[in-house]
Amino acid sequence: MSENVYIIGAGIHPFGRTDGRSGREQGVYAVREALKDAGLDWPDIECAYGGSAAAGNADIMVNELGLTSLPFTNVANGCATGGSALSAAQQAIASGMYDLALATGFDKHPRGAFNAKPADYGLPDWYGQTGMMLTTQFFALKIQRYMQLYGISRTTLGRVAEKAFRNGTLTPHAWRRSPIDLDTIMNAPMINDPLTKYMFCSPSEGGVALILASEKKMKELGADGVKVRSLAVKTRPPDSFEVFQPGVSIKEGGKPTVLASKAAFEKAGLGPEDIEVAQLQDTESGAEIMHMAENGFCKDGEQEEWLANGWSEIGGKLPVNTDGGCLACGEPIGASGLRQVYENVQQLRGRGGERQVPGRDGKGPRFGYSHVYGAPGLSAVAILERA
C-alpha cells in the first residue's frame, strides 16, 4: 500500500423495515447522504464498488445517481460484501489510480431466518432436507461448546442482548429502539438452545455508503476525514469450524477472525489495547462474546467478568457495538459490515450524539475497530484512526 486512504463521507439509510422502498433505493439514499456529508456531487466519484445479497446488482444505481460512465464493480461476497467493497475501494485509492471512490452495500430480506440452498455451498441435498443447514444452529452449536469449555453463563448471553437494545435506543439508524429487560430476554421462546428469540438478530433492510479519498483530495476539499489505518479480509484456514459444515476436523484449526484481526493489527502497528471503540459481528449474543476473544480484546472466559462489570458498555473500557450492533439494527447482509464502519466513522468524528464514546482524551475515540464474519467462513477487519 502506498497512498494513505481516508473516509470523507458516510451515509446510511435507517435499518429495519421500509415498505415501499426497494433495497437498492435504500442504497441510493445512503449514497446521496454520503455525498452530502462529503460535500461532493455524484459526478465527482471516479469509481464504485458495491453489492447486495438479495436486493439486486449495485451497478444499476447509476440509473438514479447519474450516468457518469464511472466504472462500477458489483460485489457478491455474502456477509463480507460490504467489507470486500470497502477493501476494493481502498485499494483503488491506495494504488494511486483514483482519488475518490465509493463503497456501498444494501439489502432487503424476507422475514424469518435465512434459507440457504445446499448446492450453492457445495453441500449434499440431505443436509438441507433434514433441517441441519441453518445459520442459527451453527452459532448455537459454537457458543454451546464455548460455554461448557470456558464457563460462560446464560445470563451473560442475556446481558449482551440487553446492552444491544439499550444502545439501540440511542441510535437513529437502529431498527429496535426500545429497551428489553434481562428477564424478558432470558424467558423469551428458545430458538436454538441456549439462544432465545431476543439473542438473535433478524434479517432486515438498509443501505450504507462510504466515500473514500486520497490524502491529497481530502486536503484539497478540506474534508473531515477518518484515516483507514488498516484493512484485512481472510477466508477460513484448514481444520476450522464454520457455518454449514456436516463434518468438522478433529484437529483444532485456525479461525478466519483470528487471522483477519492479527493481520489488521500488524498492518496498523497497533494492538487491542489501543482500540477505544469496537463493532464486532453479533449475529447473536454468543457471537459477540466469542468474537471479543477471537479479536484479541480478552481471553476466553473473561467475557463473564466483562459483561457483569459493564466494561463493553458505552463509557466502559472498550465499548462494543455502540449502535446496538446486528441485534438492534438487524442484518441486511450487503449493508451490515459497512454499518459497523459507518458507526466507527461517526464515533471518531465525534458525531455519535447520545451514544458518543468519550474516548481517553475526552475528544472521542482515536482508534475504532470493526469486524464482520459470515458464511462460508470469512472475516473482515477494519481499523480506523481519527485524522
Add this chain to the structure above:
Amino acid sequence: MGQKIDPDLWSDGPEPHLMGGRLPSGEIVFPMPTGDAAQGVEPVRLSRRGKLWSWTSQGFLPKEPYEGPGSGPGEGPPDFRPFLLGYVELPGEVIVESRIVDCSLEDLHLGMEMEFCVVPFNATHDTYAFRPVAAQESKAA
C-alpha cells in the same frame, strides 16, 4: 423402514455405519465427497460410537429445503415438533453433525457417549441420528 434420505450416506445391513472418506493425506472427512472431489478418496465406514462435542435444539420450522414434519402435506405429522441436533466426535476420525434422538436437552453434556442409529425422518424417508448410549450398556462396553 422408509427409504434412505441419501443412498450413500450410511452402509446397509444390520449394523449400519455412516460413510466418510479417507483423503490421500490420511485425513477422514464427512460426508464422502462426490463428483470430481471424490477422486483419490477412499470410502470408509465411520465408527458407530463417539462423544458429544456440542448440541442445540431446533425450535422453529426451518424453511425449504427442509422436508420434515410440518413442512408440507404428505411429509408426516402436520405440526412441526422441535428436535435436537449436535456434533459427535468419532475418535480419531471426524466430528459429524447429526440429529440427536431418544433424550431431552437436559440429558446432554459435553463428552457424553453417543451411538449411531437410523430413524424415520418424514412419511417416506429415514435419516441417521445419534443417541446416548444407555448408562448400563456404557458400563458394560
